[in-house]
Amino acid sequence: MSRHGDAVPPSGTEGYLLDNRQSEAGERFTALSELFDPSTFRHFERLGVGPGWRCWEVGAGGxxxxxxxxxxxxxxxxxxxTDIDISWAGEAAPPVELRRHDVAADAPPAERFxxxxxxLVLVHVRDRETALRNMIGTLERGGxxxxxxxxxxxxxxxxPDEHGPAQRLANRLRQGFRTLLAERGADLSYGRxxxxxxxxxGLEQVAADAWFPLALPACRTLEAATVRQVRGRLVAAGLATDAEIDEHLANVARGDMDLATGPMISAWGRRP
Structure with a gap:
């Protein structure tokens, strides 16, 4: 994801559900990179990213x-x-600059990109319109x-192949996870x-595609890390018991379940 840090939680919640500071965040970053970096890099190449380009990576995550x-x-x-939490990033060297920044709440960078x-940023941000406007406003002409x-x-x-009790339990826990996300302001239909x-x-040459990982080893890694990260909230909300979560994690560890992620929709367009 990745976004993984630009969420602005709704009032009355306990904060961003997948906090970068939790120990499982590193496992999630690694799995998300393995699952989605190849698709992202394919888009960069098709868009012509090359020497001398000025780029803003929003909600950098990993x-x-x-x-x-x-x-x-x-x-x-x-x-x-940029990210609201850059503690993950260590030291940066040119041409990279790291900056703590909230894409929806802070003024956008003064430069052009x-x-x-x-x-995996805007799906979690409460003020999506402002965040989108801020990003578009920094584009160079033709950017x-x-x-x-x-x-x-x-x-x-x-x-997706819900053929037995292990699969039914997995899907029930996923529904609980989606409930927690929605309560914190995530728009689970945003990608489309x-x-x-x-x-x-006002962007031109707009197009999109989608990538849907299924039955890849990193899907299991991501699922286990995510469930461990939110298990306390699942139990506190009455969406699962500790015994059910332990059973699910053991099922995932066996390695014989075909797990999936939600479709990742990539959309792009150029400023006139």
Whole structure:
């Protein structure tokens, strides 16, 4: 994800559900990178990212995308990587600059970019309109915005082949997780709206596609880390018991369940 840090939780909740500071966050970053970096990099290449480009990576999460961009833009380019929590990032060296920044609440960078990219960010941000406006406002003429967000409502099952009790338990826990996300302001149908939103914002050459990982080892890694990260909230909300979570984690560890993620929808468009 990844976004994983730009969420602004609704009042009355306990904060962002998948906090970067929790120990499981590193496992999630690694799994998300393995699942989605190849698709993201394919889009970067198709959009022509190259030497000298100025890029803003919004909600940087793990470091894989930032490193790829830095390698592609070279010494004469620039990569601004922002997140509300940059403790994960360590030291940065040119062409990368790290900056603590909330894309919805803080003023956007004053500079202009050839590429603005956010993955698994806006689905969690409460003030999505402001965040989208801030990102588009920083685009150079002809610059491209690439947004990638999940749409769990399109495919809500973690185990699409629900043929036994282990799969039914997995899907029930996933429904509990989606309930917690929705209570904290996540829009579980946001991904499908991206092409329309980019057109309505005045971008041109808008297009989109989707990537749907299924039965990959990293799907199991992501599921186990996510469930461990939210188990306390699942139990506190009465959505699962500790025994059920332990059973599910043991089922995942066996390695014989075909697990999936929600579809990742990627949409892009250029500023006229």
């Amino acid at each position: 470091t894989g995308v930032t490193r790829w961009l830095a390698g592609r833009v070279g010494a004469h380019g620039r990569v601004l990587a 050839d590429l603005v990219h956010a993955r 491209v915005l690439l947004l990638e967000d999940a749409d769990p409502a399109l495919q809500p099952l973690v185990s 709206t991206l092409p329309r939103l980019l057109r309505e914002a």
